[in-house]
Amino acid sequence: MTGRGTGDSPPPDRHVRAATAAAGSYVLDIDPRSAGWGYSALRILELSPGGSHLLGAGDSEWIVLPLSGGCAVQVEDRAMELRGRESVFAGVTDFAYVPRDVHARITSGAGGRFALAGAKCERRLLARYGPAPEVPVEHRGTGGCARTVHNFAAADSFECDRLIAVEVLTPGGNWSSYPPHKHDEHRPGEETRLEEIYYFEIEGPHGFGYQRVSPSRPGGTDLLAEVRSGDAVLVPDGWHGPSIAAPGHDMYYLNVMAGPGPEREWRICFHPDHTEGYR
Template sequence: SLSMAAGWPCSPQMKKVKVQSSRFKVHGSKFKVYGSKFKVQRSGFTVQSSAFKVHGPELRVQSSRFKVQGFKRRAKMADAWLFRATHQVQGRKRIIHQYNTGLEFLRYGRVIFSGTGGSVTIDTEDEEIAFVCLNGTGTIGLEGRSYDLKKYDALYVPRESRVEVSSQGPFDLAECAAPASRKYPVQFVRFDEVLKNPNLVRKAGFEPYARTLHTLIGENNVQAARLLAGVTFSKDGNWTSWPPHDHSKEKEEIYLYIDMPYPNFSIHLNYWDYKNMEMVVPVWEGDAVAIKRGYHYNVASPGTVTGFLWMMAAIREEKDRVFTQVTVQPEFDGRFKLF
């Protein structure tokens, strides 16, 4: 249970906190008190200390680490962060990045134009970016060339580039980004060509954990420093990404749930403790989960095909950019085939 003063947001999953004064003020987003780190966020705070004092009032924490959740979309559980309805934007927006999660390298954004179309200029600066078309049609221009994208086409854009994204009608792009120290060539991946390549389309697992993986930005078809990306679709009501696996030593990941029209939904799981699963949440189309570490997978509700765009960033450039480099949860290792 959790008891808080001054009407702070709380969750029944958190540890008990005792505040002996009803008020105290924080004048910055981060400061240290007697060697303890206290970080204030938009709708809560994180304490990484067993006890400390702030201007007299005593805040006693009976756990070495806890998180107070807020009213917004983001929730932090077991090194994974949930973002709701990321498809409800207009224009360009960077949604997941190093400042609102624990991810160090991987970032995700969206470029969405409505029925009248639109345009935006993007400078990649020190990032490599993979654009993946999720709906509609549009054009990306750079280096004197234009690339016409339709559903699930992907375009890899290197660092130090300027791109012009435009459309005459509806156009929805996912923007997957990561810092890169080298500049690689521009590379265009047509989904029609992916479907013809058995090395890029893979049927994995067996019912009830059968799914089809489509690699768009892979280590064998696109040169890049860190990025990997593709789309996966389950069979109706099946599990995907099973057995539970982790790749936190090599890669960070984001699952963006797509093509799941309401009321269809799935359940996303992420945890370290098998008997005390920290994240077990329903996800709908447009929801995204950023994964720093932990065993993760999902399952579709009956009548639902789980669809998601998976985006990864290698920890070490090029060396860790291997899709199949994973660690299966020991309880299930050897019992199920992941790929």
């Protein structure tokens, strides 16, 4: 496995296994420094019943996304109640946008598990609530490549400065993130450079899946990982896909993306060897 590091340091491990990147209140904490890149971040917060957590946004914008359970998010004088959901396999959820340079208090009466998807950014936008009924749901692919995408913070569905985030649900036995695609170059109108985090949850106590990232250039990221609930995969470059769900175990992943481009857009290039009949 190879990948890009910074300076003379070795590249970070691109397969982050559950519980290996915990920090403080977070069971998973990936920031630009630990990932070896410039923008994308993801934290997974677990709160016990009655629990509370103070998020310092710093120089990043954040989305608080319930994975299981609900919570309240207080940002300065703005209070947002998130109903949440039973699990990531139960459908779309509402969410809260937290701008940079603020503190947000997250509290949960019943407890729960919450993703904090972040991106280093320049503009400070307003704190906002994202209602579940307004989340665009897309059914992508057919047959063994069918999957469902929740475009809650896609580039064309919810305003952020740099952050792009979506959820993908892949039925057991199916492939998603296919054909392999990449977004590691800035080519106006054709491709945008985006760092990407895949965060996985797999249905069933013994569920698993596979994630492939193959090099798009010599020395690029080369990874084949068996993923389980709580794992993450970092994609700084390369063709990513397929994501493969084991039969009988539906696969969920949260994609968090951001990059240095002048426009917030998701433009990808498909692998030329694997496009026939699969888009």
